[in-house]
Amino acid sequence: MDRLxxxxxxxxxxxxxGLWLLLFxxxxxxxMLSLSLQQGDVVNGYRxxxxxxxxxxxxxxxxxxxxxxxIYGAIATIILIILAFPVAYYIAFYGGKRKPTYLxxxxxxxxxxxxxxxxxxxxxxxxxxxxxxxxxxxxxxSDSYHILGTAPAVIGGLVYNFLPFMVLPIYVALERIDxxxxxxxxxxxxxxxxxxRKVIFxxxxxxVFAGVLMSFxxxxxxxxxxxxxxxxxxxxxxxxxxxxxxxxxxxxTASALSFILMAVLLVGIFAYARALGTEDVMKVAAR
Amino acid sequence: MTTPQPAIRFAGVHKNYLSHGESVPAVKRMDxxxxxxxxxxxxxxxxxxxxTTMRMxxxxxxxxxxxxxxxxxxxxxxxxxxxDVNMVFQSYxxxxxxxxxxxxxxxxxxxKVGKAEIKKRVGEMLEIVSLTGMEKRAxxxxxxxxxxxxxxxxxxxxxxxxxxxxxxxxxxxxxxxxQMQIELKRIQREVGITFVYVTHDQGEALTMxxxxxxxxxxxxxxxxxxxxxxxxxxxxxxxxxxxxSNLVDGxxxxxxxxxxxVAYSPQDRVVVPVGSAARPGxxxxxxxxxxxxxxxxxVPPVSSTGGSVLSGVVNEVVYHGTSTxxxxxxxxxxxxxxxxxxxxxxxxLADRGDRxxxxxxxxxxxxxxx
Numbered sequence: 001m002d003r004l005x006x007x008x009x010x011x012x013x014x015x016x017x018g019l020w021l022l023l024f025x026x027x028x029x030x031x032m033l034s035l036s037l038q039q040g041d042v043v044n045g046y047r048x049x050x051x052x053x054x055x056x057x058x059x060x061x062x063x064x065x066x067x068x069x070x071i072y073g074a075i076a077t078i079i080l081i082i083l084a085f086p087v088a089y090y091i092a093f094y095g096g097k098r099k100p101t102y103l104x105x106x107x108x109x110x111x112x113x114x115x116x117x118x119x120x121x122x123x124x125x126x127x128x129x130x131x132x133x134x135x136x137x138x139x140x141x142s143d144s145y146h147i148l149g150t151a152p153a154v155i156g157g158l159v160y161n162f163l164p165f166m167v168l169p170i171y172v173a174l175e176r177i178d179x180x181x182x183x184x185x186x187x188x189x190x191x192x193x194x195x196x197r198k199v200i201f202x203x204x205x206x207x208v209f210a211g212v213l214m215s216f217x218x219x220x221x222x223x224x225x226x227x228x229x230x231x232x233x234x235x236x237x238x239x240x241x242x243x244x245x246x247x248x249x250x251x252x253t254a255s256a257l258s259f260i261l262m263a264v265l266l267v268g269i270f271a272y273a274r275a276l277g278t279e280d281v282m283k284v285a286a287r
Numbered sequence: 288m289t290t291p292q293p294a295i296r297f298a299g300v301h302k303n304y305l306s307h308g309e310s311v312p313a314v315k316r317m318d319x320x321x322x323x324x325x326x327x328x329x330x331x332x333x334x335x336x337x338x339t340t341m342r343m344x345x346x347x348x349x350x351x352x353x354x355x356x357x358x359x360x361x362x363x364x365x366x367x368x369x370x371d372v373n374m375v376f377q378s379y380x381x382x383x384x385x386x387x388x389x390x391x392x393x394x395x396x397x398x399k400v401g402k403a404e405i406k407k408r409v410g411e412m413l414e415i416v417s418l419t420g421m422e423k424r425a426x427x428x429x430x431x432x433x434x435x436x437x438x439x440x441x442x443x444x445x446x447x448x449x450x451x452x453x454x455x456x457x458x459x460x461x462x463x464x465x466q467m468q469i470e471l472k473r474i475q476r477e478v479g480i481t482f483v484y485v486t487h488d489q490g491e492a493l494t495m496x497x498x499x500x501x502x503x504x505x506x507x508x509x510x511x512x513x514x515x516x517x518x519x520x521x522x523x524x525x526x527x528x529x530x531x532s533n534l535v536d537g538x539x540x541x542x543x544x545x546x547x548x549v550a551y552s553p554q555d556r557v558v559v560p561v562g563s564a565a566r567p568g569x570x571x572x573x574x575x576x577x578x579x580x581x582x583x584x585x586v587p588p589v590s591s592t593g594g595s596v597l598s599g600v601v602n603e604v605v606y607h608g609t610s611t612x613x614x615x616x617x618x619x620x621x622x623x624x625x626x627x628x629x630x631x632x633x634x635x636l637a638d639r640g641d642r643x644x645x646x647x648x649x650x651x652x653x654x655x656x657x
Contacts, residue, residue, distance in 0.1 A: 178378075178380060180376045180377075180378070180380035181380045181381070181382060181383070183347055183367070183374075183376070183380065184374070184376055184380040184381075184382070184441075185382070185393070186346075186347075186366070186367040186368050187345060187347075187367050187368070187372075187373055187374045187442075188368075188373065188393045188394035188397060188441065188442075188445070189368045189369075189394050189397035189398055189445075190368055190393075190397050191366075191368055194368075194397065198393075199382060199384075202384045203383065203384055
């Protein structure tokens, strides 16, 4: 009896989480997969017909938005690394007693809704707003100059909204570095820059790796920033999916697009992990 | 081959730290010269300033005042990477992302040594520290002792002017530590590099060093050979910190032939060599090492009556195999520790409560500068 109990325990422990996943992940995925292969319209209803054309048609119609999303995602991720690294570095190495304060400040924006924060950026960047207004008054910018509705506005919003997702993992990686290891590098004739290049950065790479995973996926599939800060020329795939679902009620196309996006991101992430897997990251850095 | 210049010289170096808005001295005015090829130890309890002293040699700390010279060259204010000294860190600080070979080659690569030359020197060094064949191992795949050797090789491969070792054996177990002590001494002889060794372990310092600086509260209390420091401690602190000392104080009764006699009763007296400045009535402090004292159960033999004699009662007997340690409450007021070699028959052991006499020759008493 005891043996049976012992054998069953792990399964019983997994049960709640397992059920949760089944209910809220597996079943919706299957439902969506089935939806993506259906045919029909809102009025007459949709029927499952293995309609693979949903996929080809979706790619044909929206490849621009899909590619644009990936490009925005890639650019935003690169900017995120560049911006987040110094922030994480400062907090980890110079934060001292204020580390918890800095981390709290970093997360403070999360206390305001994501959408509201993005809308407030629109207020800031608007044509006669607090940034562009004075510059235009001073004659530093032409009156027709605008930021809203452009790709930089959207990418800027994405970077702003996802900065903590990049800072935190890099911070954790930097925080784990033994300061004596850095001193050892200095002791062994490495200049401050070389110590950074040869020791600190390689040791922080797992954090960068995690940060990229945590930000590239949500950034590429984001539908808020382009909606609020962009224009029709910056439409991202997330917006298309949202519109197909909620505006056009074209569920099959929306589902097909979701799966396409998921597949593309998964392939991208696997390729990235393959090229720079955490174990290999170390070896690459060591060269 | 040896230059007249000391390998390391401190001239009036001091270091203050700011703590809660107050300037706290970590190292007080220090003048120090460490000779080429010397095995020099900085010994003291934690917080005595020994690590700060070493870090000022490495360049990780800058003195608040004074100058640091390496090979006669003023290196005060020179960055650590531009100083020709290398350090073996406490807990090693190996590069976790690099394997043994890459760790050891790190310094040579920074110095832009050719690939073939690096390969040769790393190979030789790994042989010296008995790590040949471990080139591809990552630090976390090695034992503490092996990591220790990598850290040593990583520093020594650069042929530094001096090697700084910061409590390098602290993380090892006793047996490995003793083995590494012998190993370190052998390596030092082999490579002929000046070693500066920071430790709080007096045994380690005594066995390995050519000279020891005993530090306390930011000051070198005594600098000398292990024998000098052990036999002639310059202060109460040194006497207590290095090995075990029996300390007793009293007033000089009379001086004759450079010997002062401090009498505690008609039978109890301590005889100690003193300088010509000593006068009857002076208060002095005397140190005696426990192994120099003979313990007698009866009246002491006549031959030892020229030296010190103290009567007392045995409080504690601890049998150690090679020796027996006694604690004796003496007529001088202080408790004495006595190490008695178990050379003769075991049945002459004194028991707790026995009345005994302690005797030792005059030269084994040592007057401490108070």
